[in-house]
Amino acid sequence: MKTVKHTFIAMTILPKPVEEPKSVFSPIPVIDISDPESKHALVKACEDFGFFKVINHGVPSELVSVLEHEAVEFFSLPTSDKNQVAGYPFGYGNGKIGRNGDVGWVEYLLMNVNLDIGSDPFLPALLNNRETIRNAVLEYTTSMRKMTCDVLEMMTDGLGIKPRNTLSKLVSDQNSDSKFRLNHYPPCPLINENIDGGNNVIGFGEHTDPQILSVLRSNNTSGFQINLTNGSWISVPSDPSSFFFNVCDTLQVLTNGRFKSVKHRVLTNSMTSRVSMIYFAGPSLTQRISPLTCLMNNEDESLYEEFTWSEYKSSAYSSRLSDNRLQPFERKLFPLND
């Protein structure tokens, strides 16, 4: 496969250098979704890390390699061609993340992948003349939706919740608001070789994802890191044949804080390009979000005010990348007087 030609990203502000984490040990939980007994390890991974790697997923490697090839072709186009599909919130972007001042050493293509694809003016308009990338995105995201539902059903089994589709129905809904993102991190010539081996410029700054679950797959270039509950960062070794799942903010709320929305970031590499594809599984805009009552004991109080996904999205999209987006929805709980 051809690698992306070095594309210059027109950035005016160089993201802040960061220190590489010291740890090389990788404790990332690995979940074999072909084995129903993995449900217990899955729940533990969501509680302890909010993050896990899925193997034996059954997603055809052909589907992934075709899309990666199409992504590489797209990012190799002249900037003027890519800018023809520039836009916000959907479209091509370069250097700027969101519209509240965040920057990163990254270019991307952000798409809306509602099930009711015919009613979405964005995807066809953008990709109409590029039949192969359009089909690759549609097939890949269909497969991601199916895998996400399988994982959510295994999760409800592990949590002892019935019916099995309590969570999966939120993302398989005809109107579920899901997104898809292709990210390209070119090798970064600006890396300061003096700091910890030089892998120290932010590609995509630290954040949590707002949705329910996000599914990440990358080529063989590392750079992705997660933040542990003790505050330290660990590098996630790349594995192009597996998928990495992030617990997102909405799943943290649905489980009343039992599952952790994992903070993550991407550091750039001075030598090789990173190409990643992320499927963000969200509920429908009108879906009301509050902790599942079947997960609460009598004495448990909800940690969050109820909101609709649409309300959460509006609030999230006016925040900076590293903000705690759930904070405005936290309930003020007062200790009982004794």
Ligand SMILES: C=C1C[C@]23C[C@@]1(O)CC[C@H]2[C@@]12CC[C@H](O)[C@@](C)(C(=O)O1)[C@H]2[C@@H]3C(=O)O
């Ligand atoms: C700075 C921002 C980019 C983001 C919207 C936001 O205002 C805060 C959340 C960001 C995020 C993170 C996960 C996904 O990459 C994303 C598409 C999303 O749903 O929330 C991005 C948003 C974006 O890039 O527009």
Ligand SMILES: O=C(O)CCC(=O)C(=O)O
């Ligand atoms: O590109 C990556 O590897 C991760 C990017 C990410 O976290 C995101 O797009 O939300």
Ligand SMILES: [Fe+2]
């Ligand atoms: Fe993310």
